[in-house]
Amino acid sequence: MGVNIDLDAERKLCTFDTELLTDFLDGGREKKIARRALENRILSVPGLYEGIGAYDALGHEEYYDKSVEKATKLLSVCLNVENRMEANVTQLHGTLNSKHLLEREHNIKQTELGHGTNLRELQTTAEYDPETQEFVFNTPKLESMKWWPGGMGKTVNYVILGAHLITKGQNHGLHTFIVQIRSEEDHTPLPGVTVGEIGRKYGMNSNDNGYLMLKNVRMPRSHMLMRHAQVLPDGTYVKPKSDKLSYGSMVFLRVVIAKEIGKWLRKAATIAIRYSAVRRQSEIEAGTPFILSTL
Numbered sequence: 001m002g003v004n005i006d007l008d009a010e011r012k013l014c015t016f017d018t019e020l021l022t023d024f025l026d027g028g029r030e031k032k033i034a035r036r037a038l039e040n041r042i043l044s045v046p047g048l049y050e051g052i053g054a055y056d057a058l059g060h061e062e063y064y065d066k067s068v069e070k071a072t073k074l075l076s077v078c079l080n081v082e083n084r085m086e087a088n089v090t091q092l093h094g095t096l097n098s099k100h101l102l103e104r105e106h107n108i109k110q111t112e113l114g115h116g117t118n119l120r121e122l123q124t125t126a127e128y129d130p131e132t133q134e135f136v137f138n139t140p141k142l143e144s145m146k147w148w149p150g151g152m153g154k155t156v157n158y159v160i161l162g163a164h165l166i167t168k169g170q171n172h173g174l175h176t177f178i179v180q181i182r183s184e185e186d187h188t189p190l191p192g193v194t195v196g197e198i199g200r201k202y203g204m205n206s207n208d209n210g211y212l213m214l215k216n217v218r219m220p221r222s223h224m225l226m227r228h229a230q231v232l233p234d235g236t237y238v239k240p241k242s243d244k245l246s247y248g249s250m251v252f253l254r255v256v257i258a259k260e261i262g263k264w265l266r267k268a269a270t271i272a273i274r275y276s277a278v279r280r281q282s283e284i285e286a287g288t289p290f291i292l293s294t295l
């Protein structure tokens with residue numbers, strides 16, 4: 001398919017070198033070349049690019065299945081692709097004890113139905129029981145149900161859970177824990193766990209964002225991410241060097257989101273500008289195409 005003649009004419013009016021601008025946006029010429037090579041490599045893998053709108057008519061389930069299939073293929077092409085949020089939590093809070101657990105599939109679960117940015121008011125609790133050296137997890141009210149987390153609706157067996165740590169009767173605020181929610185044998189929810197998908201959204205439907213309720217779910221003490229804050233076997237709480245460390249992972253992620261949104265906006269602006277260059281309106285004089293001069 002050739003370039004649209006109106007777009008071609010518009011491009012010829014350009015007064016600067018577009019390749020130089022692309023170098024700048026990619027952060028350098030070499031990065032641009034590497035990006036294009038990777039894009040071509042990915043798009044040439046059979047099944048990874050099936051044309052714009054190929055999945056539009058699919059139902060929610062089929063859309064998810066197709067997306068998982070594609071993601072699996074994509075991972076085999078780019079083995080260095082990683083999930084930044086979870087890697088970040090591990091680096092920030094993980095210990096040797098928790099590392100073997102973090103190697104299994106998981107995702108961070110912080111947001112609740114009633115509390116998003118209002119982290120201080122999150123209601124999920126992790127109460128330490130020194131008798132059994134376990135944490136007991138509960139989402140006590142409807143609004144404390146975890147709501148939104150990606151990968152939780154259908155996929156993961158383990159979650160990194162944000163919960164208020166209670167030990168020796170005192171609440172020490174939000175901490176992170178690894179909680180198994182599904183059986184490794186048959187993928188069914190474990191006792192005390194209610195989990196499912198929140199359903200179709202405006203976008204990102206390849207991600208099974210989910211909900212989670214916990215009722216007296218017990219996990220060993222080693223499931224707390226204890227690089228900074230700690231709970232000793234007798235229940236004594238050891239403070240982290242800085243309380244702010246608890247929020248580091250999500251703050252990092254939000255910076256990443258802002259950066260990513262910039263890239264999406266760039267694409268949206270490109271589509272809008274191209275469209276305004278080619279959209280022909282009713283002809284004012286017969287035979288003379290009229291293009292809205294929005295550029």
Ligand SMILES: Cc1cc2nc3c(=O)[nH]c(=O)nc-3n(C[C@H](O)[C@H](O)[C@H](O)COP(=O)(O)OP(=O)(O)OC[C@H]3O[C@@H](n4cnc5c(N)ncnc54)[C@H](O)[C@@H]3O)c2cc1C
Pocket residue numbers: 107108109110111114115116117118147148149150204209
């Ligand atoms: C696609 C998607 C994926 C997600 N994945 C995950 C995930 O994997 N794990 C997870 O834990 N969560 C996840 N979330 C949840 C996400 O972290 C929350 O949506 C986010 O924290 C905002 O919370 P909220 O939606 O409850 O908005 P609210 O906290 O209700 O905020 C609503 C609006 O009010 C503004 N606002 C809030 N407080 C103030 C204030 N004090 N002053 C001024 N303005 C304020 C906010 O900026 C926002 O615009 C996901 C959300 C989406 C949409």
